[in-house]
Amino acid sequence: EPEVTQTPSHQVTQMGQEVILRCVPISNHLYFYWYRQILGQKVEFLVSFYNNEISEKSEIFDDQFSVERPDGSNFTLKIRSTKLEDSAMYFCASSLRTSGANVLTFGAGSRLTVL
Amino acid sequence: QQQVKQSPQSLIVQKGGISIINCAYENTAFDYFPWYQQFPGKGPALLIAIRPDVSEKKEGRFTISFNKSAKQFSLHIMDSQPGDSATYFCAASIRASSYKLIFGSGTRLLVRP
Numbered sequence: 470e471p472e473v474t475q476t477p478s479h480q481v482t483q484m485g486q487e488v489i490l491r492c493v494p495i496s497n498h499l500y501f502y503w504y505r506q507i508l509g510q511k512v513e514f515l516v517s518f519y520n521n522e523i524s525e526k527s528e529i530f531d532d533q534f535s536v537e538r539p540d541g542s543n544f545t546l547k548i549r550s551t552k553l554e555d556s557a558m559y560f561c562a563s564s565l566r567t568s569g570a571n572v573l574t575f576g577a578g579s580r581l582t583v584l
Numbered sequence: 585q586q587q588v589k590q591s592p593q594s595l596i597v598q599k600g601g602i603s604i605i606n607c608a609y610e611n612t613a614f615d616y617f618p619w620y621q622q623f624p625g626k627g628p629a630l631l632i633a634i635r636p637d638v639s640e641k642k643e644g645r646f647t648i649s650f651n652k653s654a655k656q657f658s659l660h661i662m663d664s665q666p667g668d669s670a671t672y673f674c675a676a677s678i679r680a681s682s683y684k685l686i687f688g689s690g691t692r693l694l695v696r697p
Contacts, residue, residue: 512687560627571683575627
């Protein structure tokens with residue numbers, strides 16, 4: 470079964486450092502998302518991406534965050550200068566919308582720990 | 585308006601029992617309501633979903649009941665099994681809004697053998 474692959478599975482970084490989280494979505498999917506889940510809390514929407522541009526972003530997704538699809542297969546989330554409160558599990562998801570439904574397939578996540 | 589409220593926060597059920605998780609929403613523009621199941625260390629995985637033009641959807645032991653007038657929907661797990669122990673999230677989305685999912689706060693289900 471096709472899956473969304475995320476790397477790294479766990480990254481530890483110092484506050485103020487830049488972090489890039491990588492995702493390989495399912496190959497024929499057209500819509501890409503980043504979500505985050507702070508430990509023990511709900512899954513929160515960060516950003517959606519379609520046709521090489523951001524289609525929607527949440528208030529969490531401020532100027533410190535950026536996304537890119539550099540080569541047609543990878544989808545990356547960059548946090549420019551990490552803060553302690555960025556510590557969370559970051560999930561990439563992709564979907565292929567058909568018939569009005571939007572089934573998101575999530576990756577296993579990248580755990581980010583900011584010290 | 586964009587929130588989805590989920591209860592209970594945690595649930596313990598005996599094997600063979602019925603697990604019931606409830607969600608409520610305010611935004612009547614929501615038009616797609618999936619339930620996701622998440623095991624520790626894994627990403628959420630779609631379990632079952634419903635659109636507001638039907639009141640119930642059943643897939644195996646899992647049933648969504650949807651009450652449009654009350655703006656509530658619930659997940660029923662019949663004959664609950666220890667393998668069902670996981671965190672369950674309800675969600676809602678609007679097709680015209682990039683289909684982003686708004687998740688509930690999650691319910692941690694433990695099914696005792």
